[in-house]
Amino acid sequence: MLRNAISSARIFQLISVRDPPPPSAGFPKVTQRLPTKYGGVYTVTLIPGDGIGHEITESVKDIFEHVNAPIEWEQYNVSGMSSRARTSSSRLWRVCDATGYHTFLSGILFTPISQSGHISWNVAMRQQLDIYASVVLCKSLPGFSTRHSNVDFAIIRENTEGEYSGLEHQSYPGVVESLKVSTRAKAERISRFAFDFALKNNRKKVTCVHKANIMKLGDGLFLNTFRRVAEEYKTTGIEFNDMIVDNTSMQLVSRPTQFDVMVMPNLYGAIVSNIGAALVGGPGIVPGCNVGRDYALFEPGCRHVASDIMGTNRANPAAMILSATMMLRHLGLDHLANNIASATFNVINAGQVRTADMGGAATTSEFTTAVIKNLE
CATH class of the missing domain: 3.40.718.10 (Isopropylmalate Dehydrogenase)
Structure with missing residues (x-):
């Protein structure tokens, strides 16, 4: 409720x-x-x-x-x-x-x-x-x-890069190259937005959703930037953690009340927002x-x-x-x-x-x- x-x-x-x-x-x-x-x-x-x-x-x-x-x-x-x-x-x-x-x-x-x-x-x-x-x-x-009650979380996704950069081409018949662009500046901007959102809306925790275990450079940059920004907000009392996107999907459908504010790259946000909608x-x-x-x-x-x-x-x-x-x-x-x-x-x-x-x-x-x- x-x-x-x-x-x-x-x-x-x-x-x-x-x-x-x-x-x-x-x-x-x-x-x-x-x-x-x-x-x-x-x-x-x-x-x-x-x-x-x-x-x-x-x-x-x-x-x-x-x-x-x-x-x-x-x-x-x-x-x-x-x-x-x-x-x-x-x-x-x-x-x-x-x-x-x-x-x-x-x-x-x-x-x-x-x-x-x-x-x-x-x-x-x-x-x-x-x-x-x-x-x-x-x-x-x-x-x-x-199925679940007391669900209450915000999904914040970066809108301008990642898998939605739109940079793809066919380098050879049957071979397609699609570029996922990740920049520190935009990862920092969206991470700060997430923490500022939490502060202004009396939220208690921010979770970074990523796939840095596989995309070690692209999502690794996003995760490490998030962690650095999170350190700057420690004095506000806002908790922070991170979670791999596939585990996030499972956790959402099994125990969604653990989430408060979630921040993530573009594609993951599109998927997670649909899961979130189904929950409520x-x-x-x-x-x-x-x-x-x-x-x-x-x-x-x-x-x-x-x-x-x-x-x-x-x-x-x-x-x-x-x-x-x-x-x-x-x-x-x-x-x-x-x-x-x-x-x-x-x-x-x-x-x-x-x-x-x-x-x-x-x-x-x-x-x-x-x-x-x-x-x-």
């Missing part, structure tokens, strides 16, 4: 990227680059994405309209299914460059598997805008029982965000396109709604965020309106309506 059933002000609290990191982080201050705001209204770029993206982002728009949230949507209907996304994305980069610190709310963009497919739009966006930290929050919800009820209820120095992007934590139920009004919008409340907190609109999060948890806790993934028969629209009624 949650520490306090609907002390939802803290349920999905997120480190505020508007605040400069503490001096120990070693970063220059960013106090002059606040989220874009004109006349009391914040401009947020909305990217519905593919699959169920339009349906779940419409839920957010309906709820925000009901509470009169001071958000002005700047919508870009970019699709990851077409290489033409590059044309739209170039326009988006120009918008970002012109507006200083920028905030996004996004559904999930599809990435093709075929060899002839274009580069992942998600990866390109995170690399080009240096949105380097992914945060996924996995927490047991009141009123919705799963599925991808439909796990929120997330991606944070950089100049940009912040809020999206469901598991990045499932769910094209099989696209257009059927059956998607669970909870993860998208909760991600949007994290965005509101990032913008300093805590009161609105808390009200919307509380209403969402109340609907789940009551158990009367649940989508198919949570064992019910409610539609996306019905779940959204129930949240709005809880706000009245």
